[in-house]
Amino acid sequence: LTPILEETLIKRSQQKKRTSPLNYKERVFVLTKSKLTYYELRAEKRFKKGSVDLQRIRCVEIVKNNTTIIPCQNKYPFQSCKQFREETDSRALTLTHDERNLPSSGWDCRWCDEIKNNVQIAAKFHPQFWQEGEWLCCGQVDKLAPGCEGYNL
Ligand code: 4IP
Numbered sequence: 001l002t003p004i005l006e007e008t009l010i011k012r013s014q015q016k017k018r019t020s021p022l023n024y025k026e027r028v029f030v031l032t033k034s035k036l037t038y039y040e041l042r043a044e045k046r047f048k049k050g051s052v053d054l055q056r057i058r059c060v061e062i063v064k065n066n067t068t069i070i071p072c073q074n075k076y077p078f079q080s081c082k083q084f085r086e087e088t089d090s091r092a093l094t095l096t097h098d099e100r101n102l103p104s105s106g107w108d109c110r111w112c113d114e115i116k117n118n119v120q121i122a123a124k125f126h127p128q129f130w131q132e133g134e135w136l137c138c139g140q141v142d143k144l145a146p147g148c149e150g151y152n153l
């Protein structure tokens with residue numbers, strides 16, 4: 001399938017297992033009509049690391065993270081993150097830009113515009129991360145708990 005968008009972004013580990021580390025990796029993201037796939041770039045070659053089926057994305061969260069400095073190799077405070085949450089499990093693919101590549105807030109993001117046309121979006125989302133057993137925004141302890149903030153489209 002033809003790529004619609006390609007961009008190098010920083011992703012948070014999806015933490016599929018309880019023991020998964022929480023870290024951030026720079027990856028090349030490629031969006032097509034049906035999938036969002038990410039690759040590691042090494043010696044100018046692309047190695048596929050993962051992919052998300054757009055049909056399964058139910059929620060695009062705009063994570064507010066204006067004050068925290070994320071400890072990773074790209075040592076920049078992030079203005080905002082976009083998190084793509086899947087319907088049937090608690091995995092979330094979180095993409096961030098660093099401040100050299102400032103995104104605007106809300107839906108004003110090329111990725112979000114493309115993706116929102118392809119997916120079923122839940123009415124509400126969580127504006128902060130799920131971390132150490134709870135949603136930092138609302139304190140709910142169920143990772144699949146419904147969002148606590150409505151979209152302002
Ligand atoms: C890995 O950490 C990377 O962050 C993976 O990201 C991530 O997989 C793993 O999380 C996490 O354990 P290390 O490289 O330090 O081992 P990537 O695939 O981009 O390299 P995801 O699922 O986020 O792709 P788990 O939970 O998937 O294992």
Ligand code: ZN
Binds near residue numbers: 126137147149
């Ligand atoms: Zn919440």
